Amino acid sequence: MIDQRAPPAGPDLSKGVALSEFTGATLLGHVGNEEVLLVRSGSEISAIDAHCSHYHGPLAEGLVDGESIRCPWHHACFDLRTGEASRAPAINALAVWQVEHQGDRIFVGQKRAQPKPRLNGAVEAPGKTPSKIVIVGGGAAGFAAAEMLRRQAFSGSIVMLSSETAPPVDRPNLSKDYLAGSAPEDWLPLRPDSFYTEAAIDLRLKTEVSSIDTKARNVLLADGKAIPYDRLLLATGAEPVRLPIPGADQPHVHVLRSLDDCRAIIASADGARRAVVIGASFIGLEVAASLRARNIEVHVVGLEQRPMERVLGPDMGDFVRALHEEHGVVFHLGDTVTAIDGKRASLKSGGVLEADLVVVGVGVRPRLALAEKAGLAIDRGVTVNAYLETSVSGIYAAGDIARWPDPHSRENIRVEHWVVAQRQGQTAARNMLGQREIFDAVPFFWSQHYDVPINYVGHAEKWDEIAVDGNIAGRDCALQYKIGGRALAVASIYRDTASLEAEVAMERATS
Ligand SMILES: Cc1cc2nc3c(=O)[nH]c(=O)nc-3n(C[C@H](O)[C@H](O)[C@H](O)COP(=O)(O)OP(=O)(O)OC[C@H]3O[C@@H](n4cnc5c(N)ncnc54)[C@H](O)[C@@H]3O)c2cc1C
Numbered sequence: 001m002i003d004q005r006a007p008p009a010g011p012d013l014s015k016g017v018a019l020s021e022f023t024g025a026t027l028l029g030h031v032g033n034e035e036v037l038l039v040r041s042g043s044e045i046s047a048i049d050a051h052c053s054h055y056h057g058p059l060a061e062g063l064v065d066g067e068s069i070r071c072p073w074h075h076a077c078f079d080l081r082t083g084e085a086s087r088a089p090a091i092n093a094l095a096v097w098q099v100e101h102q103g104d105r106i107f108v109g110q111k112r113a114q115p116k117p118r119l120n121g122a123v124e125a126p127g128k129t130p131s132k133i134v135i136v137g138g139g140a141a142g143f144a145a146a147e148m149l150r151r152q153a154f155s156g157s158i159v160m161l162s163s164e165t166a167p168p169v170d171r172p173n174l175s176k177d178y179l180a181g182s183a184p185e186d187w188l189p190l191r192p193d194s195f196y197t198e199a200a201i202d203l204r205l206k207t208e209v210s211s212i213d214t215k216a217r218n219v220l221l222a223d224g225k226a227i228p229y230d231r232l233l234l235a236t237g238a239e240p241v242r243l244p245i246p247g248a249d250q251p252h253v254h255v256l257r258s259l260d261d262c263r264a265i266i267a268s269a270d271g272a273r274r275a276v277v278i279g280a281s282f283i284g285l286e287v288a289a290s291l292r293a294r295n296i297e298v299h300v301v302g303l304e305q306r307p308m309e310r311v312l313g314p315d316m317g318d319f320v321r322a323l324h325e326e327h328g329v330v331f332h333l334g335d336t337v338t339a340i341d342g343k344r345a346s347l348k349s350g351g352v353l354e355a356d357l358v359v360v361g362v363g364v365r366p367r368l369a370l371a372e373k374a375g376l377a378i379d380r381g382v383t384v385n386a387y388l389e390t391s392v393s394g395i396y397a398a399g400d401i402a403r404w405p406d407p408h409s410r411e412n413i414r415v416e417h418w419v420v421a422q423r424q425g426q427t428a429a430r431n432m433l434g435q436r437e438i439f440d441a442v443p444f445f446w447s448q449h450y451d452v453p454i455n456y457v458g459h460a461e462k463w464d465e466i467a468v469d470g471n472i473a474g475r476d477c478a479l480q481y482k483i484g485g486r487a488l489a490v491a492s493i494y495r496d497t498a499s500l501e502a503e504v505a506m507e508r509a510t511s
């Protein structure tokens with residue numbers, strides 16, 4: 001069959017480009033039908049896949065930093081020499097091509113072999129290397145840890161225990177494209193089922209861990225079985241808060257955390273005319289946007305006066321509200337639902353909203369029961385040190401449950417961000433193998449509302465000034481959240497370079 005696609009943009013790099021044509025940090029071209037990006041890092045030139053392996057972000061708009069490039073969309077980081085996805089959210093390596101210099105021209109040759117798993121730096125002396133690692137949790141942190149252990153050539157056993165029915169999925173997609181109906185289900189698995197068998201990761205689904213025997217070094221399952229460990233990672237995440245109101249247990253009233261929850265919402269949305277979303281923060285509003293994409297009338301009920309004000313401040317809150325109103329969402333702010341009787345949701349203010357389906361997005365609680373029962377130190381989360389180790393040697397914690405010493409905010413913080421959970425899983429994996437890697441990544445999250453992405457780097461629970469650069473309503477802005485003149489966090493819309501630069505600046509300020 002003849003390929004009738006137009007050739008990709010830019011020069012044909014296999015035919016060579018003059019050095020004089022490559023003056024910036026990157027040059028987009030192609031080899032055959034594949035888009036290839038030339039990247040200059042000091043005196044070295046690399047040729048890599050032009051698109052991020054996470055969601056296909058354009059790496060030509062990324063930031064080259066030393067021997068790596070960061071993706072403009074969700075800040076994944078790739079090694080320019082090997083293509084390895086060195087920092088989540090990307091997990092898969094990029095393709096890398098051979099580069100040859102001939103006179104004053106650069107030629108891109110064959111694709112290089114993908115990086116092989118390797119041991120990266122110091123591991124414990126033989127005899128002390130763990131042979132049995134158990135991970136409790138099949139979410140962001142648990143998956144990233146298991147994958148990183150194998151990438152690090154760990155050859156011992158990995159048992160991954162998850163109470164979910166599905167192997168690890170791209171959870172952020174559950175409130176976005178998948179719920180909106182614009183992403184097929186096969187986009188969701190973080191890796192195909194075959195990965196776990198091939199990588200000898202003993203993934204046990206629908207498996208509830210009920211306790212940990214820290215002396216015998218066993219985890220105990222709900223069915224009474226004991227699984228021994230040398231190192232244990234707790235990555236139990238968080239569970240949605242359920243409203244203690246009459247009628248919240250009806251089948252058309254949902255929370256959203258797992259793929260099963262999402263499938264249940266989609267089933268209720270089928271044929272629904274009107275939805276009530278309780279909660280006007282990230283999950284609630286992403287759900288509202290996705291249900292609008294299904295042409296369902298959406299009413300959002302929230303206690304706050306402005307959506308997302310607590311995290312993003314009043315101006316962004318007003319913008320987010322106006323954005324959703326433009327798309328037909330009706331807000332009932334400063335209000336709450338006191339009872340749900342069939343299709344009638346009663347408001348505290350006195351009104352009644354008709355609802356074929358209700359989604360409750362009023363926040364989550366970290367799942368701390370296992371850690372508490374095992375006697376680990378707890379402080380509104382599982383307390384970990386800079387290496388993500390808990391108060392009990394050999395037991396690590398990562399993701400939504402972990403409260404760690406964040407060098408950037410200079411506070412012990414716990415956040416509920418996908419990228420942080422994955423990166424903590426990766427660091428915990430290396431540390432379980434004996435490396436001493438401080439977790440010092442700058443927190444990052446993103447949220448998507450219709451065609452508007454909001455990116456956020458850093459962590460600011462409070463601030464005394466918000467410095468706005470650009471125009472929020474014009475969807476072109478970067479907001480700095482400052483205390484005493486120091487920027488603790490930056491939120492941005494369509495300012496990807498500024499967001500990446502802020503991340504690098506925060507890293508440098510504490511390195
Ligand atoms: C719908 C949705 C959209 C989101 N969108 C974004 C976003 O856009 N950006 C962003 O930054 N963050 C987002 N988040 C938050 C992000 O998904 C979480 O911060 C992240 O998943 C936390 O990872 P984790 O590994 O700590 O927990 P999880 O991913 O929740 O995984 C926890 C795992 O532990 C298992 N588990 C818990 N207890 C036990 C037990 N006793 N025995 C066995 N297994 C157990 C659970 O079944 C689960 O598999 C979103 C979350 C949701 C729900």
Ligand code: FES
Pocket residue numbers: 052053054055056057071072073074075076089090
């Ligand atoms: S598309 Fe590159 S990090 Fe998401």
